[in-house]
């Protein structure tokens with residue numbers, strides 16, 4: 333494993349979270365992270381009592397959570413945060429849940445998610461009391477529309493939107509675009525971006541399915557818009573939303589990136605009554621709104637500009 337792969341795996345474990353259900357009470361591991369914190373807001377708004385489990389610096393990995401917390405507190409119902417990375421390098425689009433997983437996975441992160449899904453599936457086969465929903469959410473971006481929570485990386489980020497945020501804040505001089513020679517219309521990678529609030533609401537829908545006794549054991553769902561956007565489309569949408577130029581530098585492909593990940597979200601619509609509600613423009617608007625309310629890193633003149641929107 334290269335050091336960049338290790339870092340990517342490390343930073344993604346930092347973001348790992350799960351949502352569990354125990355006698356009407358929800359526990360969110362990694363509840364102070366980007367997705368976890370939005371889940372906590374949605375759960376509280378839906379009148380759940382919530383316990384947040386986080387070490388604030390790094391977070392708890394999914395496997396630690398299963399081994400220790402679940403056994404101690406007899407938690408047998410929870411949501412696992414999975415990833416489209418379990419599909420490896422898909423050849424058919426849009427990706428459906430029934431497509432093969434585990435073949436051609438290009439990074440350790442995807443491999444770990446795949447292996448944990450297998451273990452969870454086995455657990456539900458052995459003991460019928462376990463009800464687990466694995467959410468394979470595609471690329472969550474955006475920020476809470478209130479502007480109170482959003483993505484605020486402390487280190488140089490790996491992911492596209494936090495990187496763009498750092499460029500907008502002039503903490504980084506330009507966005508490095510990893511590859512413009514993919515088999516896509518503009519040559520840059522295509523991903524299925526969803527608003528982080530939609531991703532959080534997906535957790536709530538999944539918890540409701542379990543609470544209503546409808547979950548058959550181990551189930552997995554794609555959470556995505558069902559529509560892909562390229563890296564350059566995201567850059568343009570963010571330039572439009574912010575009115576700011578985002579300098580870019582073309583670089584070779586990043587190890588492990590697949591050209592396209594775009595899902596079919598109809599199973600989630602059918603069983604979870606879930607679908608995306610925010611457009612790409614709204615995701616970018618909410619990032620900008622969050623930046624305006626959290627202007628640290630901008631100079632005074634820019635802060636003034638941000639205030640004026």
Ligand SMILES: O=c1ccn([C@@H]2O[C@H](COP(=O)(O)OP(=O)(O)O[C@H]3O[C@H](CO)[C@@H](O)[C@H](O)[C@H]3O)[C@@H](O)[C@H]2O)c(=O)[nH]1
Pocket residue numbers: 344414415416417470471490491492493495507508509510511520521522523563586589593
């Ligand atoms: O500085 C950057 C960062 C990213 N990208 C590109 O932007 C796209 C999206 O990258 P990123 O935001 O890192 O998302 P993914 O690589 O698609 O990884 C996402 O998709 C995985 C599933 O494959 C998830 O599980 C991860 O959590 C999630 O970050 C990719 O084409 C990257 O090459 C750049 O060009 N420059």
